[in-house]
Amino acid sequence: MSEQDKDSAAPWKATILSLYPDMFPGPLGTSLAGRAMEKGLWSLEAVHIRDFAEGKHRNVDDTPSGGGAGMVLRPDVIGSAIDHVTGEGDTRPRILLSPRGKPLTQEKVRELKDAGGAILLCGRFEGVDQRVIDSRELEEISIGDYILSGGELGAMVLMDAVVRLLPGVMGKVESGEEESFESGLLEYPHYTRPTVWEGQEIPEILTSGHHGKIAKWRKEQSIELTRERRPDLYAAWAALEKQSSGKKSKNFASIIGEGGAAILDRSNWARKPDVWSGKFDGLVFGTNASVIFFSTDEAGKGPQLHRxxxxxxxxxxxGKALFTVDGETIEAEEGQIVFAPANMPHKFESVGSDGLETIDIHVSNEIIQENLEE
Ligand SMILES: C[S@@+](CC[C@H](N)C(=O)[O-])C[C@H]1O[C@@H](n2cnc3c(N)ncnc32)[C@H](O)[C@@H]1O
Known part of the structure; x- marks a missing residue:
């Protein structure tokens, strides 16, 4: 960001309403967020909710109507506090940190970054009177499925996530764009020097200098990690991929009728017109199955160990083939079907002089393969 841009962009502004304003800026006053604040890229104002309470005891809470444990923050106190900090023409979103809220996501963080700032109400006790949530149109946001004792830490989490995305805060824009959630996937694993540590080497591909292969490896790692750890994210990502690849597919496959049925010409998958060899990615049809067509006339031929x-x-x-799946050998012949579960190392080779032809169905919209050392 140029000096001129910095001057013209108004800093992102957070206003916190809390019973513990002294907690702020807390950790946000140091490191990346702290330096960004010093540079004037964002600002934070923490306002004491009790300043808006009236009466001798300046009570901010009262017992829950209908009975039950704990106390509830009063609507009159919270209403006055919100009105006081909302300036004329202030369009910043008004947020209540709340375990009942919609989960904070990277998409939401980006939206808040573009909103110019936020008013963040930190709940305490049992929560906040519903009437003020409704009348002041507070958006409830949760930072996770657990209960904190107050909204202050939630507000800090939200601000930290937003501030690092503000222009001029991170060194390189890319360092934000490649991260977990930005592409709908978790990020791939990282490595750095020393090249060998406690006998463990950095994956060879990362030191190959081949940028295309590195990008492909990272994408495969991201997909696998997401599939394993966050099936919810994986399902959403796969559905989107399917949608967009379905659109791309029209270039290759001829669509038949309205229902999406399609046909792919042999010239679009076979390496040679008369040999059972080639492949297609399910992306072509926008579906979750890809196929490799394998054929050889020679005995002992087949792919190396991979997964x-x-x-x-x-x-x-x-023909006949000798499969090795997770160390087990299986002999299979014409008409038989062999199954290799996800991530299980496997290979096969043709047996005898009759040659071998297989149809290998990959349960994925694209073929992803990791070759393994034997
Ligand atoms: C003890 S909690 C209240 C929990 C509430 N009785 C419930 O069961 O939903 C007090 C305050 O902490 C904050 N808080 C607790 N857990 C949170 C979470 N997961 N995300 C955001 N804020 C949270 C909210 O501001 C909440 O009003």
């Missing part, structure tokens, strides 16, 4: 982050089914169309 995929999804299940694979082999249909023996012709």
């Amino acid at each position: 995929h982050p999804y299940d694979e089914v082999f249909i023996i169309r012709k």
Whole structure:
């Protein structure tokens, strides 16, 4: 960001309403967020809710109507506090940190970054009177499925996530864009020097200098990690991929009728017109199955040991094959079907002089393969 841009962009402004304003800026006063604040890229004002309470005891809370444990923050006190900090023409979103809220996501963080700031109400006790939540149109946001004792830490989490995305805060824009959640996937694993540490080497591909292969490896790692750890994110990502690849597919496959049925010409998957060899990615049809067509006339031929982050089914169309799946050997012949579960190392080779033809179905919208050392 140029000096001129910095001057013209108004800093992102957070106003916190809390019973513990002294907690702020807390950790946000140091490191990346602290330096950004010093540079004037964002500002924080913490306002004491009790300043808006009236009466001798300046009570901010009262017992829950209908009975029950704990106390509830009063609507009159909270209403006055919100009105006081909302300036003329202030369009910043008004947020109540609340375990009942919608989960804070990276998408929401980006939206808040673009909103110019936020008014953040930190609840305490049992929560906040519903009437003020409704009348002041507070958006409830949760930072996770657990209960904190107050909204202050939630507000800090939210601000930290936003501030690091503000222009001029992070060194390189890319360092934000490649991160977990930005592409709908978790990020791939990182490595740095020393090249060998406690006998463990950095994956060879990362020191190959081949940028295309590195990008492909990272994407595969991201997909696999997400599939394993966050099936919810994976499902959403796969559905989106399917949608967009379905659109791309029209370039290759001929669509038949309204229902989405399609046909792919042999010239679009086979390496040679007369050999059972080639492949297609399910992306072509926008579906979750890809196929490799394998054929050889020679005995002992077949792919090296490898694995995929999804299940694979082999249909023996012709001849005999010797499969190794997770160290087990399986002999299979024409008409038989072999199954290799996701992530299980496997290979096969043709047996005998009749040659071998297989149809290998990959349960994925694209073929992803990691070759392994034997
Ligand atoms: C003890 S909690 C109240 C919990 C409330 N009785 C419930 O069961 O939903 C007090 C305050 O902490 C904050 N808080 C607690 N957990 C939170 C979370 N997961 N995300 C955001 N804020 C939270 C809210 O501001 C809440 O009003």
